[in-house]
Amino acid sequence: MRVGIVPHYTSLSRHFGTSKQMENLISSIRKPNLLQLNTAPTEDFFGRFLDRYPDISELKKLHSKILVYEHLRTNPSLGVKLMRAYAAHGEPSITRQIFDEIRDKNVVFFNVMIRSYVNNNLHQDALLLYISMLVHGVEPDNYTIPCILKACSGSENLRVGWQIHASIVKLGLDSNLFVGNGLVFLYGKCNYLVDARRVLDRMHHRDVVSWNSVVAGYAQNGRFDEALEVCKEMELQGVKPDAGTMASLLPAVTHTSSANVSFVAEMFNQMPKKGLVSWNVMIAIYVNNSMPVEAVELFCQMEANGVEPDAVTIASILPACGDLSALMQGRKIHEYVVQKRLCPNLFLENALVDMYAKCGCLQDARQAFDGMQRRDVASWTSMISAYGMNGQGLHALALFSKMQDSGLVPDPIAFVSVLSACSHSGLLDKGRYYFKLMTDQYRMVPRIEHYACMVDLLGRAGHVDEAYSFIKQMPTEPNERVWGALLSACRVYSNMTIGLVAADHLFQLVPEQAGYYVLLSNIYAKAGRWNDVTTVRSLMKSRGIKKLPGCSNVELDDQVHTFLAGDFSHPQSKEIYAELDVLLGKMKEAGYVPETDSALHDVEEEDKEGHLIVHSEKLAIVFAIINTKLGTPIRITKNLRVCADCHIAAKLLSEISERDIIVRDTNRFHHFQSGICSCGDYW
DNA sequence: ATAGGGTTAG
Incomplete structure (x- = not known):
């Protein structure tokens, strides 16, 4: 997987001309001589600048100049152009x-203001x-209605919408395409x-x-299959789907079938x-369907096709990183964000x-967070969970x-x-306090996620009975x-009684999830009930x-x-296993005893140690040790619990x-640092 | 002088 950013883009933005033209325009406004002309500047002169979407400070300067001249002020x-800007x-x-x-406001001014x-x-x-x-006796026209329909749909105000629908017929606008689409x-x-x-x-x-409007209607209301059906129907009618079709479909293609x-x-x-939007939507679809590799690949293709990523692209692709x-990729994108301002x-x-938080770079995450001018609840939440996931609970609470x-x-x-x-x-106590704060002070009805957190909190702290009671009163x-x-x-x-209850529910809820069988078998193994271990194994x-x-990822040079x-499929396998052997010797000298309880007992006893030693995270760590310089932190991502x-x-x-x-x-x-883990062995 | 739909974070 190769990932890179196409380095040079020339245009400032799709709204603007080339940056050179922009600079010329801006500097010509700034130069005092232009505004000290003997003849008064014309409407056309200012109109041209306003059509170029000046930034807010230029716009304000321009506005104040316009106000100087009586013939321009009115x-x-x-x-209209000023209003639009x-x-x-x-x-x-x-x-x-x-x-x-x-x-003398005519319909155009109302239209622009409404819009x-x-x-x-x-x-x-x-x-x-x-x-x-309407009170002023100005009759709405074919520009007013689509806009006012948008106001209705934006506020889901169907009561007014019906009234507008009635007026549309009276005004004779019902055959207008834009009006119909708005409806x-x-x-x-x-x-x-x-x-x-x-x-x-x-x-x-x-x-x-x-x-597309029909597609959006179905998709926004959870009728995903029908949304897709409408797409097929429109194609049969000879209407080619466009970026809007894809964007409308997006809600229907989130956590969906392949x-x-x-x-x-x-x-x-x-x-x-x-267009840009099509690429953005397709990337978002991959991201929303847990296909981050495909998302990043498409992102690269997009660059290769010379389509310049915008803020939406970046906000969509970063979760995939x-x-x-994929920290290197993430950092590159960050550089691009800075470069493109x-x-x-x-978002x-x-x-x-x-x-950064998901890549385990707490400091970079914090730096990005501290650098923000404005923050919303999502910003804080990201940072809080970053500390939380790294075992820095007190920082999270602060x-x-x-x-x-x-x-x-x-x-x-x-x-x-x-x-x-x-x-x-x-x-434990803090958790109880915040749960109470949420329900009593903020009057929130706890969601299933909150209950899951509480059960986890109580259970990890050893209050297994209380956790079970908590579930029973949910x-x-x-x-x-x-x-x-x-x-x-x-x-x-090692709570066998409650463990069996939990396992029983899990086997009914998700009978195909191997992890829960493994957990149960581990409980039996720890209690030395080998017959039951065998039973679970044969059940599976x-x-x-x-x-x-188990599978572990490690990023090295963009890959x-x-x-x-x-695993023996990696080209460096021989080297990795040789080094693993050397390190294993050193580990044993340092007192390492394999923790065979962690092995699923589907292998013979004497093989357990051998199986443990080639667990994917160990291979990934050794691979990184071989291929990076001393001092380079090693980052591993695993698809299971360690x-x-x-x-x-x-x-x-x-x-x-x-x-x-x-x-x-x-x-x-x-x-892991100098033989200690940040989790304090509490995980 | 003005117009419709659709994309982004925890």
């Missing part, structure tokens, strides 16, 4: 000031202005899909947007002119924090308090991050996560359940290397080879 064309900068109140100063509100999500203001427009979208958005479909079927002309992903991938491949712990951008900065001090109100996900931070650090049906947390606790504290065999192979247990033996081994290896080893397993991070 010029309707410049008024301020609205584009998210300044609807300035737009409104300009609007209010215009004396400014709608584009800044002020749907209520848009509707109010629409009413005042289809409105009904779809409000989950009135039959009505959406009826409007579509009655339209005189339909275009791709009409169809068949659905392939369907959209095919649609994407067939698209003759793929985090998933893969894509910040400040909340993007939050994604950066999270990427950050939570700071977030509250900053005036932000925690939401349910913020509480998940806090509770799980408590659980990872064994902060108002909702416990899920896999909840029972799984309990079973893990039962294994740690009869149900055809195979243990998910992610993957190891399975006992086993007790590998945990001991990694501690010793960090000491013997004088390396920081950072392992991300499915649950948390382990930072």
Whole structure:
């Protein structure tokens, strides 16, 4: 997997001309001589600048110059352009000031003002202005209606929507394509899909947007299969899907079947002119379907095709880097963000924090976080869970308090991050306190995730009985996560009775999940009940359940290397095993005794030690030791929980080879340093 | 002088 960024892009942004042209324009505005002309500047002169989307400070300067000249101040064309420019900068109140100063307002001014509100999500203001427009006797036209329909769909206000629908007929605008599309979208958005479909079927002309609006309607309302069906139907009608179709489909292709992903991938491949949005959506689809490798590959293809990534692309691809712990790739993208000045951008900065956190780089995550001008609850939550996953529970809690001090109100996900931070650090009382805070003070109804955190917290701290009682008094049906947390606790504290209850539920909920059979068998093994171990093993065999192979990733020079247990497929295998042997000798000198309880007892006793020693994380660590300079931290990502033996081994290896080893397993991070793990052996 | 749908984070 090769990953790189195409280094040179020439245009500033799709809105602007070339950067050279921009510079010329800006400097010509700045030069005083132009504005000290003997003759007054013309409407055309300023109009041209306004058409170039000046940045906000240039716009304000320009505006103040315009106000100097009586003939320009009252010029309707410049008024509209100024309004449009301020609205584009998210300044609807300035737009409104300009609007209010215009004396003879015709329909165009109302249209522009309504659109400014709608584009800044002020749907209520848009509707109010629409009413005042009617009061002033200004008749809405084919520009007004699509916009006001958007205000209705944006606020899901079907009551007004129906009234608008009635006026459309009276105004004779019902055959207008834009109006029809607006109606289809409105009904779809409000989950009135039959009505959406009826409007579509009655339209005189339909275009791709009409169809996309129906697709969006189904997709937004969870009717995913129907959304895909509509795509097929439109293709049969000879309408080619476009980027909008893909974007509308996105909700329908999240955590979905690989068949659905392939369907959209095919649609994407067939698209003759793929725009930026198409690439962005296809990347997002891969990311949302746990296909990070495909996402990164597509991202590279996108660059190879000369399509310049924007902030949305970056915010979509960064989670994939985090998933893969592809730190080098993540850093490159960060450099690109800096180079392209894509910040400040909340989405993007939050994604950066999270990427670094998922790659185990707490300091980089913190640096990105500290560098943000604005932060929302998601920003804080990313950082809190970063500390939590790294076993720095008190830091996580301190950050939570700071977030509250900053005036932000925690939401349910913020509480998940806090509770799980408590659980990872064994902060039992704190966890209880925050659960109470959430329910009593913030009046939140706990979600299943919160219950799972609490069960985990209690169970890890050894309060297995209480954890079980907690489950029994839950108002909702416990899920896999909840029972799984309990079973893990039962294994740690050798609680056979409750362990059997938990396992029983898990075997019914997710009979194909090998991990829970392994946990149960470990409980039996620890109690020396070998007959029961055999029973579990044969149960797995009869149900055809195979243990998910453990697999570890390590990134080296832009490339992610993957190891399975006992893997010989890597080109450097010989070297790796030889070095492993040398290190094993040193480990034994340091007192290493294989922790054979961690082995699934599906192998003969004498083989257990041999199986443990070739666990994937050990191979990955040795590979990294061979291929990187002394002092380079080693980062491993594993698809399962790290086993007790590998945990001991990694501690010793960090000491013997004088390396920081950072392992991300499915649950948390382990930072091994000088023979000690950050988890304090509590995991 | 103005227009519709769709993409981004915990």
